[in-house]
Amino acid sequence: MEEERQLTRWEGYVDWRRRPALRGRHGGMLAASFVLVVEILENLAYLANASNLVLYLSEYMHFSPTKSANNVTNFMGTAFLLGLVGGFLSDAFFTTYHIYLISAVIEFLGLVVLTVQARSPSLKPSACGPANLDIPCQEANGGKAAMLFLGLYLVALGVGGIKGSLPAHGAEQFDEDTPQGRKQRSTFFNYFVFCLSCGGLIAVTLVVWIEDNKGWVWGFGISTISILLSIPIFLAGSSTYRNKIPCGSPLTTIIKVLAAATLNSCVSRSPKGCISRSPSNAVASMATSPSSPTLASKEAEENAKTRESTDAPTESFKFLNIAAVDNPVHKALECTMQQVEDVKIVLKLFPIFACTIMLNCCLAQLSTFSVQQAATMDTKLGSLKVPPASLPIFPVTFIMILAPVYDHLIIPFARKVTKSEMGITHLQRIGIGLVLSIIAMATAALVEIKRKRVATNSGLLDSDHPLPITFFWIAFQYLFLGSADLFTLAGLLEFFFTEAPSSMRSLATSFSWASLAMGYYLSSIIVSIVNNVTGISKHRPWLSGSNLNHFQLERFYWLMCVLSALNFLNYLLWAIRYKYRSTGANN
Template sequence: MEVENQQPGSWEGYVSWRNRPALKGRHGGMVAASFVLVAEVLENLAYLANASNLVLYFSEYMHFSPSNSANSVTNFMGTAFLLALVGGFLSDAFFTTYFIYLIGALIEFLGLVILTVQAHSPSLKPPKCDPATPSIPCQKVHGAKAAMLFIGLYLVALGVGGIKGSLPAHGAEQFDEDSPKGRKQRSTFFNYFVFCLSCGALIAVTLVVWVEDNKGWQWGFGISTFAILLSIPIFLLGSTYYRNKIPNGSPLTTIVKVLLAALLNSFKSRGSNNAIASMATSPTPTPASEEEGGNIKSKTVEPTQETPSKSLQFLNRAVGDNSTAGALDCSVQQVEEVKVVIKILPIFACTIILNCCLAQLSTFSVQQAATMNTKLGSLKVPPASLPIFPVIFMMFLAPVYDHCIIPFARRATKTEMGISHLQRIGIGLVLSILAMAVAAIVEIKRKRVAMDTGLLDTTTPLPLTFFWIAFQYLFLGSADLFTLAGLLEFFFTEAPSSMRSLATSLSWASLAMGYYLSTVIVSIVNSATGNSNHKPWLSGSNLNHYHLDRFYWVMCVLSGLNFLHYLFWAMRYKYRSGRAPN
């Protein structure tokens, strides 16, 4: 992207929406980020309104089994979050985060229109089940109707991926990272980004879910369609305030180039000892040509050039002589950037199990609540509205964390951050362990009530309030608050400036892999526990016959082992900035 010369009062490396130099005092700052936060409220409302209740839509209207419904939802949500990597890559390499958000919002809008049309028309859905003949199985959606469902669904996933891969980075780019004030404002932005996620979720799991359950899914999808459409003009209103980072080319090209150069130079160095020995005993060679001399001189480290760090020394070979492949010439800066990316990958991997636990909030936990008494006085609460408990808690905790806990921690530790990103992520991982233990205990109680009341084989609601399920939602919601905000800021802060959108997208990719892993674990558990004498733990049409408590204990153990794995890497990680507490 060609940009006119930087002016004295302009932000280096940033342009306005008209592709002119972004000016200090006019572009960027909290005002610009506020438009991003409002857009995030509407975007998350549009996405989560359906994702939180989609498992019931699949089972009641598309006639999937409980386990198939759960797997379909986790696959959809996993794909949406995994596609954030595509959005982040395009933002860094070819387009701005500004442009990618707008394209993602339009694609999501198109997908929601398709889903709204299908939900509105009975002819585009499978026939309703006949309660008079329960022995006849319901007809599962298939053929063109199934194609329409999944085309709409995965267009939404594609749009969500573009938005998640660009919007957080776009907001964070509005702050000056070279000043303490700018860095503190950026930290505040990430806290309030999670707060706005929660605001959108609050409307989604209350108003929209109630509309879906009582007025029809076409109205629920319609509200989501309107919300994502409304987010576009609101986002555009901030155009004159945004500073947009200039794309620096493909970050993947840099990573591949450094890895290949290091590999090739390691092979070349094996024969270098023989060449050196020959030079020691042979006559002095004739002066090299100008071109050869240029190559020789390029091997000498200039006084102003930094030398590679001692970590991951294998990659330092990429700075060596690449005369046989000029396209693989690497600078010290490029090598150090790739090292940073490699160092943050273990942290990323350690959050996947936590997000696998979070996947249960959208699947089995909703189905558990559907078997319980969901009345609150005279009001019947939809099971998919259960996330309201962690959402309200997150909305309360995010401002308290930013305005009370962090200032106190900064004074106590005498550091700019107060609580480091890795400490925050670690708190989330501990809370996920507790959440799975609580979920197992609650499921044991639910099954005991079903057996004691003789309601094990019926669909009659159990005489047990759904508030019991709220405990696991509370712990997992708190874990999500600490981990997601910590991950977003950690990846954005630690990643090289040319890779920040892609690195920030790793937070969503972790969610994606967690949802996919949930599907895999369910399949493995069913394969391992099913034999000729016993049914698999998680199969059948009646949740009361599932061994969900045992599954939750398995997840609890896996979460504990994952936390130990996380401690191994977190205790060895050194921050680039050096501003974090030990």
Template sequence: MEVEHQLARWDGYVDWRNKPALRGRHGGMLAASFVLVVEILENLAFLANASNLVMYLSEHMHFSPKDSANSVTNFMGTAFLLALLGGFLSDAFLNTYFIYLSSAFLEFLGWLILTVQAQSASLRPAECEANVPCRRVGGAKAAMLFAGLYLAALGIGGIKGSLATHGAEQFDEDTPQGRKQRSTFFNYFVFSLATGALIAVTLVVWIEDNRGWVWGFGISTFTIFLSIPLFLAGSKFYRNKIPCGSPLTTILKVLAASALNTCVAVARSPNNAIASMSASPAFGTSMKMENQQMTKKSSKSLDLLETPSDSLKFLNRAVTRMPAHKLLECTVNEVEDVKIVLKILPVFGCTIMLNCCLAQLSTFSVQQAASMDTKLGSFKVPPASLPVFPVIFIMILAPVYDHLIIPFARKVTKTETGISHLQRIGIGLVLSIVAMGIAALVEIKRKRVATDTGLDTTQPLPITFFWIAFQYLCLGSADLFSLAGLLEFFFTEAPSSMRSLATSLSWASLAMGYFLSTVIVSIVNSATGSAKNKPWLSGPNLNHYHLERFYWLMCALSILNFLHYLFWANRYKYKALNKG
């Protein structure tokens, strides 16, 4: 009975009461379905205001178009970058279950502060008066604004760094069926993101524009609060991974040991013991003898008896000598884990430019649409509702991709994944290039209409906002392919002790994309502004911007980034279970 009970356990996992998780009772698609529902509510709470925040800052807090765009990108970037903190804490100290609950509470407090500020006129700057410059929010009122925003950002980051990993951990990666279900989960996780976004950019944005921002912030506050009991409802089904200690400690330890042993090797003669071991056919046997001695002080003998791989050979020095200090004692598995992390970083870096393009969806593209005719019959569409086009497309494409495209690709390629993760990411990069080219052409058309109408007009231009939908459609499709591909790629390829942190790289890429957008705008304005010429992206009126030139620049940078990506993608070798 004891043996049978032991076999029924999920090794390395516990339930919400910290008791061993059991097969057949914990994990599986039922447990993951709670995560998918919670993600709808979480993303609704986030995007309900993030998609329209640029208008709130410009119209109610009296930011300039450039400053409001940069403030939104900084907020979004910070929220996504803090996913790394959530992922780190999930791997090192707590688990994804508790990180989600604490992060949701922090996000709730952030939206609550902003709801109170939107409700009280005394907490906002005075309304603009005719022929009097608007006074931008400042002092304690600005402090309250940014306190609410960045408290919400802290909660959002923790959720992004834990929720997707929590759902993916519910599946058995040792079976083909479990891995296929996990792939389906990631596709539907993006579907859940899109579902929350659809409600946010339609119903909630309409409420904000017609009933006031107190309703918008209030909906976010209520929604994220509602997600907490719904998440708790699945507690008895979850299997929660036991934290394995700080992954950063392992990475730094291996790098330090490798560097120290390299310095020792350089300091000694070429015929020293290290060089002899590296060159000798008996290197593996010699190292095993050293490791056998070390196992007297360590319980990791099985790991230490392995031989390191030939890739990134400079890291192998971390296990070719007795450590200078016991704190620098490394196993071969730890060295191999660090190698995997270093190999996925170039892929991560290549997606930052794509997310820089995606940042335009919530900044300049919204402002473009606001200057155009947004009427649909007798109904006036809020500019912030434009993301509805890519969102609906994602909701249609995600199930089609999972149930039709992937099964067909599996039959054709005879691989488990059908379309590899890196291929999905590459498709997203190509679509972002197309999107920026379309955005430039649409802006040229919009500027011609503005020139004919009068550049200083404050009335909507006689051109339909549907022209902007094309760039939204391409960028939304790019988001589907790249985000789902990234999430699954990092989770699948990363060492099991670093999965939350590695998966958080998907969101960190978004963060860096938003920050890069801010940096590029600042560099462009510095480079193009002079005593005779105004900067491309400066001033209160979008019609005087050279936005089309900015989009062409983004298109060119995206092409260079794609070539860079091909270099690394062609050299990447998948782990054994995920070839193809």
């Protein structure tokens, strides 16, 4: 007890028993290290199935290739979009600590359902195909399909909750009021992406191999054990965590401010000579109002002056300032200037968020056309033949190499050159990722030109036979896209967490995952538009043909390169105008 009296409290934070968190006892890199270990296991459990799921749906559930691909896209997109739900609940009602535990249990239950179905032949469609010519193939339906999608979307719900809470929980462990705390938080985000990639590396190599050679029961079983093991490891750090106290629904605040600004503005513009409701004269009008005698007291005047000085409205989004008036249209729409400023901050984050969707659209090519390119090439590595589902090993490996190099070499050097605490700001880091994505798409186009030239020269343009060119050429576009992913994802996570109001940080951090989901959806939309436009007047669409050699894939990559360049120019306009609210980012 005497020791607790000597330790100062973390204002706004509690420990896992909801007692006040104490400086020197809670938080710090030790607490965050538990989060990093858990992220390895969590991403292993997710990617072990997501990277190879299309094979399970087509070969074991007998869905068509198109339906299998759509189901995988829907599953992955939903999982990342549900990160917004996890972030919202962490800010509004629960701590990130509790949301992770609840989400991990939900994902575990989903994986148990999938494991049981994979193990029991009676819960899957009957075997068919070349080895079972007497049995026609029939896709999973009825109760079998219901069980499959129940398991998948329980996993998606759990993954969404984890993605929306775990990064914010780790970042909450550091003191943002000190330069050392801010540097440690930046290091945490770098190594969070490193650990995410580490889990992905194990998933796309070891677990994918086990699924292909030992069966999906083993694959689902490993994922189930992995997410189950993450729970006691996370709980082991309970005594070291500091947990932010939920501050109420951030969405309610946003909706209330927008509604109040709209309705109050309508009243202030009324032709009946109503008193103006602008924040600049709200305090004065109430102080002199004869119908408010209590405000005439000295204490009320002092409170009004204090509120006026501390809640001075900013110039950005001036139309929202009218939401903070002393006599709103309805009492339920009463807003403080702090709430108005918080909403302004969130609105300023949206253009940056939108500009990263195109980069994630480029990243989607790693699991689609890039894999198909490599599948037509020589994938042998000595005597080992690399399966297509394991090709993401390239960007994952690059990220794992680059993350510590960036944190221990590049950032210290940048700090010396720029004489600033950050070295490279969040927006500069995101911008570097966007530039790398442009280079990646240009590289992909050049590699495709070379691949098709080899196919033509070797007489294999109309053949499905592997081309006499090593798949290591694909590694170049993976290198640039993997590097872009590190710079942008880590930069986005830290940017959203640092810049968002403290009451909305988990929700804002989950925007990073929502951007990834929208990138996947945008990729499908662009492919459809390209085929529809280029297929006019009986021309063959760019992305169609009897095999990949007949595709005009290099043209598609050049188009993505141009779109990425235009997106980068748009990003520059917003990034140059953006003003950081955090101390560390400005230094």
